[in-house]
Amino acid sequence: MIVDTFMELQRKSSETMAAAFHAHILEASKKYRATLFNYSRNLQKLINSTGDLNQKKLLDDHLMSLQNSELIWSLCEILFIDNHAGGLVITQLLGWIRMHFEEPDQMYRSIIVEERPEDQYKYWDCIYCLVLQGQVDEARRLLSKHSCYSTEGFQTVDNLLRRMPLLTHLSRGSSVAEFDMKWRHWREECENRLRQQEFVTNRNLSIIVQILSGDDTVFTDLKDLCQTWYHMLVSKLLYQQPTIQASDLHHHVQSCLDEYRSNNSRISEVDNILILALEFDIHQVIKDSCTLSSNWWFVAHLTDLLQHCGQLETRRLQFGSNLREFLLLEYAGTLMSHKTLWIVGIHYLDHCPEFGRRHQELYLESLPIETEMKAQKLFNICQERNMTDQAKSICKVVGMRHLKNNRLGAALSWFLKSKDVALATVLAEKFLSEYSESGRFSNLDLIDNLGSSMLLSNKLTFLGKYREFHKLFEEGDSHAAGSLLLSLLQARLAPKQFWMTLFIDVIPLLLAEEIIFNAQQTFELMHCLEELITEYRVFRRTTMTPSEEEKLSLLREALTQNLSRAIITEGTIRIGLIMNVERNILYKVFPI
Template structure:
């Protein structure tokens, strides 16, 4: 897309192939009357681009091309993405998902353990928590115990390590690097303050905060220090005293002492002596991070003694000289620099706030100079003192978020994180919420803040054009985002594209026996494909993953809906085997009924070969278990056809059993076992499982068996055939289509087939039109054949009823 004129608005340029015109051929291409049109997708950041005719300048004339020869680009619609995720973000989203799900499990396990310890509910109250850490009893337990906090800290370390690795990647976009750095710094300070290493957070926090400040904002500059020390008289360097002050603020006391010792060679003795004294005491200034302290009280006592000794020796060194009288002559101006160092070492609040470069540096120095007994609970008060003198730059969202965390203003911190990065706000909110630190804000949000941020992050993943790769990740975030998240999860699963409409033959392997077989009936059927393509294998694997997700989130109703929709699509595509498997998984008796009807129609319309090939695609478990289910129903009901009309078991026992036994009938015929075929015809007509519309077809099928030279039907069996024939006649009088419609289709195929062996091939030329009258005449043939067989059976005395 080109911009005309002086419009310098930055635009994103996409170079697509096949290109519409070669390099340098733009004007010639435009002169042909062509232009480019585009349409944006509602989600996913995708754009569709195609070449079209440029509208005519005259609205009354149609658009024309001066060169109508089509090119590849003229006949193509090109799809492109303008919101594709860079690889580092994909890496972050993928790896952090594992940490997120692990965190839910840790908290859920902790809740079960704690509830069990107080004897709450059955099995320790496990029913009040799910495997993803969602509360079933809101607010029952309060904040997690120390053991859980320690485990959460370990996971938070992994979050921080991931961000640390990503921000140091080479050749990464500068803007993306800044995002990783901001997220790293914020996650790090949150971990320090709210996920203490000991799980309790009752210890001193000054050293940890100082380490964080030194990592976030490295100072002082080592190169500058080397430059200062390399000069002949280091104290003449303009950055000499600022470097010492900054080193003291940042806790680098040994380098600061080294700089002060360089003054030992100063020509003015009072300066050299005072500098040596300050260097000595700065070197031995106690730090809480030293391993020699058994408990905090030992350190605090040592620091108090150090401060008292420092002040007394300083007073002795100065000899009681007051302000402005430490030095004389030309060196009198040096007193201000020395006084700054002294007040920093004494921890004077005003001097710290004056010398600190920003609020973070002041906070880092506070815990080692001003209040060495500073605990986490003291931070809000300390932050109010610091920010009153050194305000936080509100135009720097990372500073706002960090300061809010230090001030225990969780909502402000999370909202600032949200403006920086959706991933950051979602995962930080999840951690803080599990610590019971996020207050309810019903005035501004219908959902909890945690759920809000998780939903926003899930939406970011869904809006990405490659969101299908994140579909399972999205499930886990939505499933942990309260009721609204669960509602979105259902819609997300329903809208997943599962491309099963292929020329496949769907088979099912029998599920292994298990204690929960009854509860999981049909849901554990595995997918097996006969000679599948790679894409087909992927589609079936994807389907199984979707099923697993539905089971994990206890969304059986959604899985049934998905199975029903897919089964309908597969039936439309003629893939009855896979459709039957899905219908069985969905426990959809009506769908199974439709599939059975479709398969039966195949026999009526196309013949035995097509029917057998379709039945072979049905799950073997479905065909094998159907007779057993039928026998069970016959034993439990007075009328074997009196089944619940909408239950899966009724269709399973009747329609599927019929398909299986009719297949056996056709196989018996093809194998020459005509006596067994005759017995199967009688069984199908008398068991009540044959569809009434197919009775007439079965009767016509029996003509050849009735006319066989060998008597295949006993007189009793012949009477049963006659009874069914009379029932067809009687009912066809008022429901002709229901009882004779399939026979008409059957006769249309058999009467218009050139050879009885050429089944499944329709002959359109000179095709004979078959009517209901033809069907009735065929039924008369059946009556005649039955009468002949009855006479033969009775004369032979075989099973004579008289």
């Protein structure tokens, strides 16, 4: 799911214009978070169902780190990605707080269904929390269940809550200034009512109105309900300065932090990252998040989003590429080392413009190839990316494995795939030597259907053509067979050590009833035979074996017979001429 979102985003980044693209970035960020969220819920389910304590501890830690990632991510999304015109952030921040502090909602749901909610000892706490989170409607609903709801104090508070100006209504045409004015009036009224001691009889109502008028002391009193400094920050700003801009948030951090500092003097890593985010120190946020999270997933994707947003200046790192690519490479690295996820890693590397390809090449070379199917997949990956060397090496590995298992046909199919001339030649030689030894060809289904692929190597072409000769001969097309054989010799396509075999194949054609080689062709054959004998004598300095001698004399006899028959049929005039020219050869070949 993650990878689909990532790929979609990268594709859109090259396709869409800047303005439209921004919407896609936000959408992608939300999708990532949704995935994170789903994953945490599934994890929670797993934790609840597992009995093993050690396992539970491990999963708990993992869940914790996921939730922290989500917390940081969503704040970053609000501050850096989803920043509206005017920079008003309070509505989104409230959403963020509600998302991560679900207790008020849960409390609300359990209390509201009670017959007398006010008897629940958390009744008022719940109302405070709802008000602190800006959930005015829910707070009013709870208030309305109170038995004294109809009294004046309750009605006043309810009225104040109802009329509380909300920034969410801003889109309906009113400007920020109008809102600000409305809000100031409203708040003044809250303060006035407090000053007039209207709620002196009911402390709880008084606290609510204190919150509404943004009284600092009441926040200090309620700090346990806020739980964390950032919850307090958002709640405070909601009632003290709702039109605050994102860039001013950090001014208010310290006072909230101080409220909690007395309990715990050290600021935790997560808090620190959140502060850095509020201070818009994006680089430091990413850097610190790297140490916080156990894998690269979180930082790599967040950085990618921020880069697309243009929030990261393209600062070059000392070690080559920019931050985004560096983190993506690291993340892809963890994927590549995974047994199944390597294929995802490859796709991530596609989007690292500087070093991605180099990394891909190295990884691809080291992936184990168990089956042809996997080899095929790796080969496709290489081909799509024009990595010829890697593609060739994959084919070589698979082909050599087949060769080792004596599966010559399968091996050849892989060498042909990568157009590996050297290895195709080796195989063709193997096929030929197999034939010389046994007199039969194996893997005929492949060799007979090589088609144009045989042109890859000379040896392979010879193999294919030689096999064609056999087929022609078997089919009785002696003329075509004869001229094919002759052309194999003439074009020197046949390897020398194979010539003797070819000459032996010639004998039946020479002895055939009808004349297959004419005089000219017979002379050509003689030429070739002479060349072979010279080679034996001069270059190899070996004598022929008795059986070879025997074959040779048989061949000579057949050649002369054929020649005489050809001469007779072709007429007499040209012969004298030819005889003069070719006499020398005749004498050399047939020293009678």
